[in-house]
Structures are given as C-alpha cells and as structure tokens.
Amino acid sequence: MGNWARFLEVNAPRILELTIDHAVLVSLAIFVALLIGIPLGIYLTTNQYLADTVLQIASITLTIPSIALFGVMIPIFSLINQGIGFVPAFVALVLYSQLPIIRNTYTGIKNVNPEMRDAAIGMGMKTHQRLLRVEIPNALPVIMAGVRTAVVMNIGIAVIAAYIGAGGLGVLITQGISRNDNYLIISGSIAVAILAIIADSILLLIQKRFTKKAIAE
Amino acid sequence: MKRKKLIGNIVRYALYAAVAAFFIWAISNNYFDYIFSQSETFLVLLRQHIVLVLVSSLLAILIAVPAGILITRPKFKKAEWVFSNIANLGQTIPSLAVLALMISILGIGFQTAVFALFIYSILPIFRNTVAGIDSIDKNMIDAAKGMGMKPHQILFRIELPNSAYSILAGIRTAVVLNIGTAALAYVVGAGGLGVWIFTGINLFDNGFLISGAIPVTLLAILADYLLRKVEYIVVPKGSRHIEKA
Amino acid sequence: MISFNHVTKSYGEEITAIDDVDFTVEQGKIVVLLGPSGCGKTTLLRMVNRLESISKGEIIINGENSKDLDPIELRRKIGYVIQSNGLFPNMTIEENVMLVPDLLGWSKKDKRERFEYLMTLIGLDAKDYGKRHPHELSGGQQQRIGVVRALAADPPVMLMDEPFGALDPIIRDKIQEEFLQIQREVKKTILFVSHDIDEAIKMADKIVLLRDGKIMQFDTPSEMLAHPKNEFVSQFFGKDRAIKSLSLHTVENLREVIGLGPVDETVQDTKTIHVHQDLRNTLSMLLNQEAEQVIVKDEQGENIGTITIDMVQKYLHFEIKGKMSASQEG
Numbered sequence: 067m068g069n070w071a072r073f074l075e076v077n078a079p080r081i082l083e084l085t086i087d088h089a090v091l092v093s094l095a096i097f098v099a100l101l102i103g104i105p106l107g108i109y110l111t112t113n114q115y116l117a118d119t120v121l122q123i124a125s126i127t128l129t130i131p132s133i134a135l136f137g138v139m140i141p142i143f144s145l146i147n148q149g150i151g152f153v154p155a156f157v158a159l160v161l162y163s164q165l166p167i168i169r170n171t172y173t174g175i176k177n178v179n180p181e182m183r184d185a186a187i188g189m190g191m192k193t194h195q196r197l198l199r200v201e202i203p204n205a206l207p208v209i210m211a212g213v214r215t216a217v218v219m220n221i222g223i224a225v226i227a228a229y230i231g232a233g234g235l236g237v238l239i240t241q242g243i244s245r246n247d248n249y250l251i252i253s254g255s256i257a258v259a260i261l262a263i264i265a266d267s268i269l270l271l272i273q274k275r276f277t278k279k280a281i282a283e
Numbered sequence: 284m285k286r287k288k289l290i291g292n293i294v295r296y297a298l299y300a301a302v303a304a305f306f307i308w309a310i311s312n313n314y315f316d317y318i319f320s321q322s323e324t325f326l327v328l329l330r331q332h333i334v335l336v337l338v339s340s341l342l343a344i345l346i347a348v349p350a351g352i353l354i355t356r357p358k359f360k361k362a363e364w365v366f367s368n369i370a371n372l373g374q375t376i377p378s379l380a381v382l383a384l385m386i387s388i389l390g391i392g393f394q395t396a397v398f399a400l401f402i403y404s405i406l407p408i409f410r411n412t413v414a415g416i417d418s419i420d421k422n423m424i425d426a427a428k429g430m431g432m433k434p435h436q437i438l439f440r441i442e443l444p445n446s447a448y449s450i451l452a453g454i455r456t457a458v459v460l461n462i463g464t465a466a467l468a469y470v471v472g473a474g475g476l477g478v479w480i481f482t483g484i485n486l487f488d489n490g491f492l493i494s495g496a497i498p499v500t501l502l503a504i505l506a507d508y509l510l511r512k513v514e515y516i517v518v519p520k521g522s523r524h525i526e527k528a
Numbered sequence: 529m530i531s532f533n534h535v536t537k538s539y540g541e542e543i544t545a546i547d548d549v550d551f552t553v554e555q556g557k558i559v560v561l562l563g564p565s566g567c568g569k570t571t572l573l574r575m576v577n578r579l580e581s582i583s584k585g586e587i588i589i590n591g592e593n594s595k596d597l598d599p600i601e602l603r604r605k606i607g608y609v610i611q612s613n614g615l616f617p618n619m620t621i622e623e624n625v626m627l628v629p630d631l632l633g634w635s636k637k638d639k640r641e642r643f644e645y646l647m648t649l650i651g652l653d654a655k656d657y658g659k660r661h662p663h664e665l666s667g668g669q670q671q672r673i674g675v676v677r678a679l680a681a682d683p684p685v686m687l688m689d690e691p692f693g694a695l696d697p698i699i700r701d702k703i704q705e706e707f708l709q710i711q712r713e714v715k716k717t718i719l720f721v722s723h724d725i726d727e728a729i730k731m732a733d734k735i736v737l738l739r740d741g742k743i744m745q746f747d748t749p750s751e752m753l754a755h756p757k758n759e760f761v762s763q764f765f766g767k768d769r770a771i772k773s774l775s776l777h778t779v780e781n782l783r784e785v786i787g788l789g790p791v792d793e794t795v796q797d798t799k800t801i802h803v804h805q806d807l808r809n810t811l812s813m814l815l816n817q818e819a820e821q822v823i824v825k826d827e828q829g830e831n832i833g834t835i836t837i838d839m840v841q842k843y844l845h846f847e848i849k850g851k852m853s854a855s856q857e858g
Contacts (some may be wrong), residue, residue: 115291131463137496255380426614431603519618
C-alpha cells in the first residue's frame with residue numbers, strides 16, 4: 067500500500083491531465099460524430115436503399131481493427147502533414163462512432179409506434195414537422211443508447227491512440243509497457259475503466275429521463 | 284422511388300470508387316511491396332496471427348459457453364447478477380492493458396498473448412450465451428417441463444437451439460475483436476501482423492504500415508463474413524425469426 | 529379418472545393457496561376449474577402433473593397416487609396445453625407435435641401415422657403443415673397444434689390452462705366447437721382452467737367454482753345456474769344467469785314443453801334453424817332479422833314449425849324462472 071500511496075502522490079497530477087486529454091479527444095469525436103450521424107440517420111429513414119448501403123458500410127467499418135484503422139489514417143493524413151497525433155486518431159474515432167449512432171437513430175425513428183405516426187399525418191403534419199415533433203422525441207431513448215455505446219467504445223479505442231501520438235490515458239499504459247512498470251499500467255487501466263463507467267452512468271441517467279418523457283407522451 | 288434507388292446506388296458506387304482509389308494510390312506508392320519482397324516474413328506473421336486468434340477463440344468458446352449455460356441454471360440464478368456485472372465491468376478495461384498486465388505474470392511471448400486474448404474474448408461470448416438463454420419465453424420451458432422433458436433434454440432440444448443465434452453472434456464479435464487485439468500482440472513479443480504496423484509507426488514507413496494494416500483488416504472482414512454464413516447454416520430456421528421480430 | 533382427496537397447498541404458516549379441495553373428474557368428462565383471478569385454479573391444475581407441490585392430501589390419477597410416480601414419467605402420460613401454446617420455434621410442426629412420442633421412443637413409422645391422424649382431427653394437411661415452423665402459422669392454427677400435441681401420445685388425462693384465452697372471440701368459438709367434436713371422438717378425461725363463464729358453461733360436463741382456494745360449488749352448468757349454493761355463486765354468474773342458461777336449452781326442449789308455431793311459407797326473409805340449436809343462438813337470430821319468425825328444420829331438413837321471440841320468452845318464464853324461484857323458496 068505504501069508504494070501505491072507514493073506513486074499516486076507523484077503521478078496524480080499527470081494522471082488527471084491525461085484523463086482530461088483522453089476525455090477531450092473522445093468528447094470532440096463524439097460531438098462531430100453526432101453532428102454527422104444524427105442528421106444522416108434521420109435522412110436514411112426516408113430512403114430505404116440508401117439506408118441499407120450506409121448501414122452496411124458502417125457495420126464493416128466496425129470490424130476493422132482499431133490499430134489497423136489508425137495505421138491506415140497515418141499515410142493518408144501525412145499527405146497533409148497531419149500523419150501523427152490528434153488528427154488521424156480523431157478521424158478514426160469519428161468513423162468508429164458512426165455505426166451505433168446512425169443505426170440507433172435510424173431504427174429508433176423507424177420503430178416509433180406506427181399509430182403515432184398515423185395520428186401525426188392525420189392531423190396534417192408535414193414530414194419535417196412530424197419528424198421534429200413526434201418521431202425524434204420518441205426515438206430519443208434509443209438514440210441515447212447508441213450514443214452510450216459509441217462513447218464507451220471510443221474510450222476504450224482511444225487508449226490505442228497513444229501509439230500514434232495522440233496522447234490520452236493510453237500513454238500511461240504504453241509507457242508502463244516499455245518501462246516494465248506495472249503501477250503505470252494498472253493506474254492507466256483503472257483510470258480508463260473508471261472514466262468509462264462514469265460516462266456510461268451519466269448517459270444512462272440521461273437516457274432514462276428521455277425514456278420517461280417518451281412514455282409519458 | 285427510382286430517384287431514391289439512384290441515390291443509394293450512387294453512394295454505393297462512390298464508395299467502391301473511393302476504396303479502389305485508395306488501393307490504386309497505395310499500390311502506386313509501392314506500399315504493398317513488402318508483402319511480396321518479404322513474402323516469407325509476411326506469411327510467418329500471418330500464420331502467427333491466425334494461430335493466436337484460433338487458439339484463444341476456441342479456448343474462450345470452450346469455457347464461456349458452458350459457463351453461460353451453468354449460470355442460467357436455477358441453482359445458480361442468484362449468482363447470475365454478480366457474474367454479469369463482473370463481465371460488464373471487465374469489458375471496460377482496455378485490451379492493451381490486459382495484454383500488458385499479463386507480462387508480469389506470464390512473461391513475454393506466445394502464451395501471454397494467447398492467454399490475454401482468451402480472457403478478453405470470454406466476456407462477449409459469456410454475455411451473449413446468458414442473454415440468449417434468458418430471452419427464451421418462460422412459458423416454453425414450462426410447456427417442456429409439463430410434457431415430461433428431462434432437464435438435459437430441455438437444454439439441448441429447446442434452450443440451446445433457440446439461443447444459438449445470440450451465442451453465435453457473441454462468438455462472431457469475439458473473433459473479430461480478437462483479430463484486432465492480436466494486432467497488439469507485438470507489444471508482448473508474440474508476433475503477428477501487428478509487428479509490421481508498429482514497425483511502420485516507429486520507422487515512419489508507410490509501406491510496413493499498409494502492408495500490415497490492410498491484411499489485418501481483410502482478415503477481420505473475411506472472418507465476419509464467414510461467421511455470418513455459419514450462423515445462417517447453423518441457426519434453426521424457426522428461431523432466427525424471433526430475433527428479427 | 530382424477531380424484532382430489534382433501535388436497536391442500538400452503539406456503540408456510542400463513543398462506544393457503546388451496547384449501548381442502550375434494551372432488552372427482554369422471555372418466556371421459558370435462559371438468560372446468562372456474563373462478564376469479566388468484567382463486568388457485570391454475571395452481572390446482574399444476575398440482576396434478578406435479579409442477580406445483582402438494583402439502584396435504586392426495587391426487588389419484590387412474591388409480592395411482594401422483595406422489596408415487598416419477599414426475600417425468602407422470603408428465604409424459606398427461607397431455608398439457610397452456611395459454612401461450614408453448615410451441616417450440618426451433619422445431620417443425622411435426623417435431624413439435626410428436627415430441628412426447630419421441631421421448632417415449634416410438635418408431636418413425638408409428639410417429640408418422642399418428643401425426644397424420646392428429647392433423648385430420650383438426651383439418652390441416654399433414655404433408656403441408658408438418659414441415660412448417662410455428663411462426664408461419666396463425667394464432668388459431670398454433671393453438672390447435674398445441675391441443676393435438678397434448679393428444680399425441682394418447683394420454684388418458686389432459687390438463688388445459690386457458691388454452692383458448694389468447695384468441696379473438698370469433699376464432700375462439702370455432703376452436704371450442706372443434707375441440708368438443710374431437711372430445712366426442714377421443715373421450716379424454718379433462719381438467720380445464722378458465723376465467724370465462726361462457727366458455728365454462730359451453731365446454732364443461734361439470735364446473736368447479738373456486739374462491740381463495742376453496743370449492744364454492746361443484747355441479748353441472750345448468751344446476752349451478754339454476755340452483756346456486758350460495759351468494760358468491762349466484763353473484764359470480766351474474767344477474768343474467770337466465771340468458772346464459774338459454775345456451776343450455778335447445779329448440780327441441782322448447783318444442784317439448786310449449787310446442788312450435790305453424791309454418792307460414794308466404795312470409796319473406798325468414799331464416800331457418802336446426803331443431804338441436806341452442807336457444808341463445810335462436811334468440812340472436814330472431815333479434816337480427818326483419819321477419820318475426822324463424823323456421824325450424826329437423827335432421828332430415830324438413831320444415832317442422834316456427835319459433836318467435838314471444839315463444840322463447842314464454843319458455844324462459846316457465847322453465848327457467850320457475851326453477852329459480854323454486855330454489856329461492858326452497
């Protein structure tokens with residue numbers, strides 16, 4: 067225990083800093099992914115053919131191993147001199163989050179009770195009104211579930227980003243490996259785990275609140 | 284309707300074009316050359332990678348599926364909650380960390396990587412086995428009991444066939460995950476295609492990067508495709524319908 | 529034959545689910561367990577095939593005490609039908625239906641023959657439906673499959689737990705008729721749980737009315753309607769007991785007591801009814817048509833008389849009300 071106390075005393079500020087870096091990387095990626103994914107998911111509900119294609123593509127993207135995707139981003143982005151560091155990691159994370167977000171937005175809206183949709187059309191709502199006022203609010207619980215999945219996934223994948231110079235909690239682990247320092251490895255892992263659990267719990271609360279609202283309506 | 288189909292097709296072909304463009308660009312820059320100029324090494328790395336994945340996945344299936352079945356037996360119902368939460372928590376620990384921590388226990392090399400991969404893939408398989416069996420309508424089990432089926436008959440004739448879809452999906456997820464994690468096996472000195480990826484990163488050599496990363500990607504996509512086909516063959520016709528509904 | 533001898537089921541000291549239940553289901557008869565939610569009817573049913581335990585007393589099935597037999601063997605000898613039909617989605621219809629015979633080790637040939645016979649009972653083509661899966665069938669078809677599955681190994685005894693409860697009323701009626709027809713052929717000893725009074729009156733040879741685990745009355749439907757033993761029974765069947773009991777009387781019964789009217793063939797738009805039809809359906813028909821009478825035909829298709837709403841009312845007054853006021857005085 068004494069060793070741990072000493073270790074944490076020395077390294078706590080650094081761990082905190084890396085945690086924040088990690089959180090920032092993931093948050094930005096999720097934010098951009100939402101900006102792209104949700105509108106895209108909504109648009110897909112109007113075009114079945116496109117939906118099939120896009121969902122298939124996103125699904126294949128997920129099977130690509132993270133280190134491989136990071137690896138491929140490097141030569142592509144070194145074309146614009148951003149081969150290492152934040153940019154390739156960021157783009158890869160955005161790509162990974164697309165499937166859960168797009169798919170959940172799409173299925174969430176599609177699965178809205180058809181009677182509700184009927185009622186909305188019957189009342190004379192136009193497509194965009196129907197989407198905004200009826201379908202999206204009711205699809206929110208499912209969409210939030212997708213966001214949750216994407217966030218937790220990204221927190222894990224971002225660990226590997228350390229290998230391509232993007233910083234974050236992965237640094238503790240990679241340094242721990244090269245220096246054969248288990249304290250670094252363990253503290254890095256636990257920090258990631260805690261971050262994931264906290265993020266998941268907060269998002270779950272938000273999801274539950276949306277669920278209550280949806281049911282109440 | 285036609286316009287929508289057109290848009291769908293345009294996007295699809297645009298993507299094929301983008302992928303083709305990528306490959307043309309990569310080939311013209313000689314990024315794939317190492318596969319041919321160092322083909323022996325490549326094949327060794329490929330073999331190591333596949334062996335790592337196969338061994339760890341098989342071991343994981345052998346442990347996780349029976350464990351999932353066991354935990355859903357009436358005797359162990361109370362423990363299910365505990366084990367499920369441990370499994371969920373375990374999934375949040377990064378694969379890299381699992382690999383790294385194993386070093387202090389098992390040293391470096393093949394056995395460490397296999398063990399780490401094995402541990403990491405138990406979770407999706409276990410979770411899906413439990414979820415699959417739990418999702419079976421309790422009334423069905425009641426009818427089976429009432430008709431005079433013995434517990435092991437209920438397990439093999441009713442519970443497993445009807446949860447096959449979920450279990451196989453879990454196995455597919457675990458295998459694809461493994462292929463990705465095995466690319467990190469370099470870190471524990473166990474070889475695999477990750478060696479070239481990391482070499483590429485460290486030496487700023489795009490050739491090693493692409494020659495390592497693309498084969499791994501193709502391996503993952505191929506495994507996913509093949510296992511989906513297996514799912515289609517193995518899962519009984521009637522129970523697959525339930526999942527879709 | 530199923531005998532319940534002072535059967536009791538209690539949970540600990542406080543809760544008694546089944547309280548000293550004692551009655552017998554005669555061979556080849558249908559007894560309906562009827563009662564409000566929570567009265568214990570399903571629990572009582574499940575005690576027969578030992579899915580629920582018995583605290584005190586015994587259940588004797590065809591001379592054997594249920595406790596003496598191995599539960600698995602016991603269950604294979606009893607047909608069991610549940611509300612959600614419990615068909616196994618991963619098996620074909622034929623595999624589903626012939627499950628118990630398969631467990632008992634029947635030969636392929638015997639199984640195939642039996643399956644074909646069972647399918648003719650419910651009017652479905654064995655070759656066509658045998659290879660299909662449950663999800664391809666409608667709710668009504670699935671329920672009928674559930675019923676013949678219970679008959680597959682030709683058990684002497686059948687337990688049915690609200691088997692037609694999940695069907696819509698039109699299909700339910702049809703399937704009830706079909707089942708009664710099958711029962712006329714196979715003559716099984718049946719214990720049937722229902723919460724639907726009309727179903728009970730229609731299907732039962734005798735009814736057990738339960739409340740909080742105790743038997744309130746055990747009698748034929750017409751007796752329970754005409755002579756309710758206590759306040760609960762008469763309240764349960766409701767104030768329209770008279771109308772309900774109409775379904776137990778036929779046009780033939782009416783003819784015997786007050787005779788039929790003359791046939792007037794000049795009147796247009798009259799429907800016809802068979803002499804063995806029940807009076808409830810007759811009344812419906814009379815209320816739903818323009819003409820004031822319905823022509824009664826006998827088994828040979830000959831016109832033998834007419835019937836009007838007035839005549840039904842007269843019969844009701846004499847036959848049923850007479851019986852009921854007699855019971856209130858007595």
